[in-house]
Amino acid sequence: MNLFADIRTLVIDGLADMAAAGELPDALPTDAVSVEPPRDPGHGDMATNAAMVLARHGGLQPRTIAEGLARRLAADPRILKAEVAGPGFINLRLAPSVWQGVVRAALAEGADYGRSRLGRGQRINVEFVSANPTGPMHVGHTRGAVFGDALAELLSFTGHEVTREYYINDAGAQVDVLARSAYERYREAHGLSPEIAEGLYPGDYLIPVGEALKAKYGASLLDRPEEDWLAEVRDFAVAAMLEMIRADLALLDVRMDVFTSERAIAQSGQVDKAIAALRDLGLIYEGTLEPPKGELPEDWEPRVQTLFRSTAFGDDVDRPVRKSDGSWTYFAPDIAYHWNKVERGFDALVNVFGADHAGYVKRLKAVVAALSGGRVPLDIKLVQLVKLFKDGQPFKMSKRAGTFVTLRDVVEQAGPDVTRFVMLTRKNDAALDFDFDKVMDQSKDNPVFYVQYAHARIRSVLRRAVEAGLPVDDATLAGAALDRLSHEAELALARRIAEWPRIVEFAARGHEPHRIAFYLYELASDFHALWNRGNEDTSLRFLQEGDPAASQAKIALARAAGVVISNGLGILGVTPAEEMR
RNA sequence: GGCCCCGUAGCUCAGGGGAUAGAGCGACCGCCUCCUAAGCGGUAGGUCACAGGUUCGAAUCCUGUCGGGGCCGCCA
Numbered sequence: 001m002n003l004f005a006d007i008r009t010l011v012i013d014g015l016a017d018m019a020a021a022g023e024l025p026d027a028l029p030t031d032a033v034s035v036e037p038p039r040d041p042g043h044g045d046m047a048t049n050a051a052m053v054l055a056r057h058g059g060l061q062p063r064t065i066a067e068g069l070a071r072r073l074a075a076d077p078r079i080l081k082a083e084v085a086g087p088g089f090i091n092l093r094l095a096p097s098v099w100q101g102v103v104r105a106a107l108a109e110g111a112d113y114g115r116s117r118l119g120r121g122q123r124i125n126v127e128f129v130s131a132n133p134t135g136p137m138h139v140g141h142t143r144g145a146v147f148g149d150a151l152a153e154l155l156s157f158t159g160h161e162v163t164r165e166y167y168i169n170d171a172g173a174q175v176d177v178l179a180r181s182a183y184e185r186y187r188e189a190h191g192l193s194p195e196i197a198e199g200l201y202p203g204d205y206l207i208p209v210g211e212a213l214k215a216k217y218g219a220s221l222l223d224r225p226e227e228d229w230l231a232e233v234r235d236f237a238v239a240a241m242l243e244m245i246r247a248d249l250a251l252l253d254v255r256m257d258v259f260t261s262e263r264a265i266a267q268s269g270q271v272d273k274a275i276a277a278l279r280d281l282g283l284i285y286e287g288t289l290e291p292p293k294g295e296l297p298e299d300w301e302p303r304v305q306t307l308f309r310s311t312a313f314g315d316d317v318d319r320p321v322r323k324s325d326g327s328w329t330y331f332a333p334d335i336a337y338h339w340n341k342v343e344r345g346f347d348a349l350v351n352v353f354g355a356d357h358a359g360y361v362k363r364l365k366a367v368v369a370a371l372s373g374g375r376v377p378l379d380i381k382l383v384q385l386v387k388l389f390k391d392g393q394p395f396k397m398s399k400r401a402g403t404f405v406t407l408r409d410v411v412e413q414a415g416p417d418v419t420r421f422v423m424l425t426r427k428n429d430a431a432l433d434f435d436f437d438k439v440m441d442q443s444k445d446n447p448v449f450y451v452q453y454a455h456a457r458i459r460s461v462l463r464r465a466v467e468a469g470l471p472v473d474d475a476t477l478a479g480a481a482l483d484r485l486s487h488e489a490e491l492a493l494a495r496r497i498a499e500w501p502r503i504v505e506f507a508a509r510g511h512e513p514h515r516i517a518f519y520l521y522e523l524a525s526d527f528h529a530l531w532n533r534g535n536e537d538t539s540l541r542f543l544q545e546g547d548p549a550a551s552q553a554k555i556a557l558a559r560a561a562g563v564v565i566s567n568g569l570g571i572l573g574v575t576p577a578e579e580m581r
Numbered sequence: 582g583g584c585c586c587c588g589u590a591g592c593u594c595a596g597g598g599g600a601u602a603g604a605g606c607g608a609c610c611g612c613c614u615c616c617u618a619a620g621c622g623g624u625a626g627g628u629c630a631c632a633g634g635u636u637c638g639a640a641u642c643c644u645g646u647c648g649g650g651g652c653c654g655c656c657a
Binding site: 032034036038039040043047049052055056062085086087088089132169171172173174175289303305316317320322323324325327329330355356357358359361362382384385425426427429430431433441442443444445447449450453456457460461464465506509510514515518521522525528529531532533534535536538541542543579580 | 583584585586587593594595596597598599600601602603604605606612613615616617618619620621622636637638650651652653655656657
């Protein structure tokens, strides 16, 4: 059940009725008609802008339309009152039975409450993390991992067929550096002193890789020229790094459906095919780029190279795909990879990148637009920096020194649930402070705790009800006498519960999982408020001594809130707490 | 020089073209004989950086300016 969608349908039907009666022109566009809670609750339960939206197209006075529409809406049994206000809003007051129905629906639908068919089975690919396979995941990757996974779950919850994908950058110079670094550890495993030259990866995590190389190859790779061992050591080390990355992701319960290798794509000839496809579209040409504006690189000289006409799709300059020596640029495999995704038949693509990749957004969108003929939308979500704090001090990472803060460090200290929730309490394009002291704090200052505490209180109510001999399974609660829920404080919580399906769809449309986290905080706040009203007004307590029917209705409301918290945390990948310790 | 993100209460931040711009923290005042006070209620606090534009209506969209952060390569 999606109450807001239902009432919007009622509004649209009302408009159609007006058109049939000649009060409105036919076939006015209704896309912009919204039904939402008014900012000021004093205005009612819901408000629609329908009259104002249609007045623009129909050349009519908003209030004239509003009055005709309000009259029709008021005829519906769900609508207690429909009044025209302000510049042409229609404020709706809904019957208490509507809110009671929301509670019943939440209990009846359970884990499916809030699910939607928004995606209509659309196949969508979410590419995220895609960290270079040269070391463990660090804290910078953590946010992208959590964001991508939560977004994938959100899309799945809204009726999309989701593929979680990781692109392995295993073809560039950095994996050769990895191979050389691992080779030194291999020498070390043979008792030789490693020479970790400037530019190699110094981290200890390569020591076991060196041992493993020794176990596999014995001494056979020692004292051989690089060309004899580079490819084998590289493949071995990359595989080891990927195992480490998978294990790191598993700490956060992130699991990919598909790992795609850049090297495999390059070796399969897909780069040539993808470039040929662009060439067929007339988007590849030989040319010379203008020198960059501002300070000129010292070694700049104009050269003829193979270029992609990305400016035809809004990019700032055309982009080289082939260097002047004939080899591919880094961009070429990216083109091939996105061509590959389009060829695999996805209806939509999402890439989750670190903010340092902002410069690639336009060219990649250009590639996908060109290769899909504009059919496949590509949304690129840039995830901003995470700043770590501990004991009030910034916690710096330094990749050069090999002492960066890893994903494992963070998860082992804060736990997966806290890490995931906190990483989602900011929109992706705003920087995030992650303060170990604050996120571990057991108080309402900490949103993770606050939401978990609400859920634990609900579980506590249910446990006590069971002790009191009340049946509290969801089916029984859904059949409870919910008309006993009539107090304003109780209906307020039901109203919030009614918003859940709407929030889910909205978050999914915008690819914004943080909205789920903020909503859950508000829901928890409403629940805590109601709980405390029971301190002053005993009739608002969930357990009513000697009145099982009232108790059941009130417990049903609490349980419905619990269902929503549980569903919401499920999307975020956070385990709901049964009790607080 | 160009591009991207950010600028909303003292602080940290929400805010989908709609009505009197919200929450938490901090400050101040209250609330436990009572299902978990690990909580709740209230008060104070705002030229939504600035200037134009579009609109019946702009914190929101567009242009520009200023400030903070990030990026720029025949690197990956």
